[in-house]
Amino acid sequence: MSIRNPKQALYEQFAIVAKALGHPLRLEMIEHLAQGARSVEALAAKLGQPVANISQHLQALRRAGIVSAERDGKFVHYALVDESVLSAFASVRTVAERHLAEVDRIVRGYFDARDDMRPVTRDELRKLMRDGVVTLIDVRPADEFALGHVPGAINVPLGEVRAWSAGAATRREVVAYCRGPWCVMSFEAVAALRSLGHSARRLEDGMPEWKAAGLPVETTA
Amino acid sequence: MSIRNPKQALYEQFAIVAKALGHPLRLEMIEHLAQGARSVEALAAKLGQPVANISQHLQALRRAGIVSAERDGKFVHYALVDESVLSAFASVRTVAERHLAEVDRIVRGYFDARDDMRPVTRDELRKLMRDGVVTLIDVRPADEFALGHVPGAINVPLGEVRAWSAGAATRREVVAYCRGPWCVMSFEAVAALRSLGHSARRLEDGMPEWKAAGLPVETTA
DNA sequence: TCGTCATTCAACAGAATTATTGAATGATAG
DNA sequence: CTATCATTCAATAATTCTGTTGAATGACGA
Structure with missing residues (x-):
């Protein structure tokens, strides 16, 4: 050595x-x-x-x-x-997801219990947004939202989801996203919305991936 | 915790x-x-x-x-x-190459002193091979060569480069590759060949990258 | 200049990682 | 069965990593 x-x-x-x-x-x-x-x-x-x-x-x-x-x-x-x-983070995560049984166990035991529907892909979301058929909520705290969010998204921090949903039509589908594919907050938001009678799904990943894919980002100055 | x-x-x-x-x-x-x-x-x-x-x-x-x-x-x-x-390895390497000054220092101080020409890209190599204007040598040990190599390559393990070059025309350009972009052996081979009057360059990366790019691989059964 | 605040440093104990050594395991060949 | 060989295990000491504590630094505003 x-x-x-x-x-x-x-x-x-x-x-x-x-x-x-x-x-x-x-x-x-x-x-x-x-x-x-x-x-x-x-x-x-x-x-x-x-x-x-x-x-x-x-x-x-x-x-x-x-x-x-x-x-x-x-x-x-x-x-x-x-x-x-982020690319290094993502590839490390990929190795873990593919080959560590424990990851499977955690994901199945926790996340899937609250989210049995397929997440929405980025492309799907863009189409749904173009057609104006879904409400997109960003469940991160306001400061993170301000620094960059998906155009058209409404900022509904996790703690305010319940209050916000009271004033929202249950017939319109909601898509929630947060910090990334494993960010817990969007899972929690979807679970809360569903328990309140809404139709809700998660975006497959979150803000950094959206930006990394070269899609437009809106900031609140 | x-x-x-x-x-x-x-x-x-x-x-x-x-x-x-x-x-x-x-x-x-x-x-x-x-x-x-x-x-x-x-x-x-x-x-x-x-x-x-x-x-x-x-x-x-x-x-x-x-x-x-x-x-x-x-x-x-x-x-x-x-x-x-390999993808995780590659992204870790990318972070290090881009942001650790020490990597620059090592590469400049050692590798560049022995290799002042641009390496050959994979696409360039495929064209050169199609045109039949270069000799491609794989400087890895014979066992690694046998498990998979670039079609058309000749196996010349590093220790045999000097002997092999004696019987090769100095007018024909040689391209050397080994295990990957930081594999020392191809640098050494190029340095040896140049000192013997040959025209030699390195392939930009090596075998795993070639395979990962979906290019054909030849094995010796 | 002084006090305040965000950050860093220094020092410590507890835990984890590492290389080495030699013994234990598992499989093959005679 | 026994001998042999490749691999793994167990135990050790040296080193490094972690989180905590409290003090030091650097910048701002009064």
Whole structure:
């Protein structure tokens, strides 16, 4: 190990990146950062973690070239360096989905119990939106919605779904989306809406994927 | 940490996969396995590592759903479960190449010193081969060559490049490839051939990428 | 300048990962 | 059955990773 040839040195660099992805909290942080830049404190609040812990994990991600930091007054805003990070996240997820039995178990035991219908694909959604036959709700918190959402979507944060649905016609189908294919909030929203007599489905994935597919994104200035 | 919601449980599963990729030796093992299935002993010999160490790393990879094991008599052959692993490897590598300054340094300091010409792309190579104007050499060991190589390639393991080149016309351009874009052997082969007066270039990547692109592969039964 | 606030640092204990060693297992050949 | 061989297991020590705590830094506003 003392003498390293250039090839091993490269593998070590690649391993730094993979190792940085190898912690559940850091993966969750990446999914949040995929929605847009965040300050340390904001991230910590989202994840319910001590600020110092989040700060240290962010620095691990920065050393791995996964996030970039930009100081803005008192705050330091962290953001994903580019979409290659999401692509790495996605391929790791693909391996896990295909080959880890435990993933199957978790997904079947929790998600499917609440969502027995096929999710809506992006293409389907675009057609449904063009035809004006569905209401699209973005169940993420307002700040994330403001930073970028699917054109035509209404922001209904998860906690407000019940109240919002009271004023919505039950005959019109609702499509819900949030942060990504495994984001729990859209599952919860769909479950709540169904229990209230609405017809509801999930979008197959969420905002970062929508943006990554090159589809238009609307922001609230 | 004691109570985990399903979302966190999923992140933990994804982290298992990423963590398994987070070790230089395991990455090197994956690159070797991308050439085809290998026994524990064969892998250990290739990497110059104790068998027990390789065995343990293989089991770590197996727990992460990255490799599969198949017993054949006394031997256990390990193989990558599917191409999703290579895609994960590739995206991790992409992140590192784009954002880790150290990768730049290593590549510039070592590889570029020996290879100042553009590598040949896959499409270019197919045209050159169709026109019959280049000699394509596969500088991997014979066993890897036998398991699958680019049609029309000649197997010239790295150690035999010098001897082989003596009998080859220096006027005909040589293209060399090996295990992948960072495989050292093709760089070394090109450097050796140039120092002997040949015109030589590297293929931009190697065998697993060729196969992954859906291009034809020839095997020696 | 001072106080406040967001972030980082430093130090610590507990946990996990790693390479090594030697013994145990499982399968084949004689 | 026994010997042999490939692989795995178990135990160990060294190292690294994690989360927590409290103090230090850096920037802003009064």
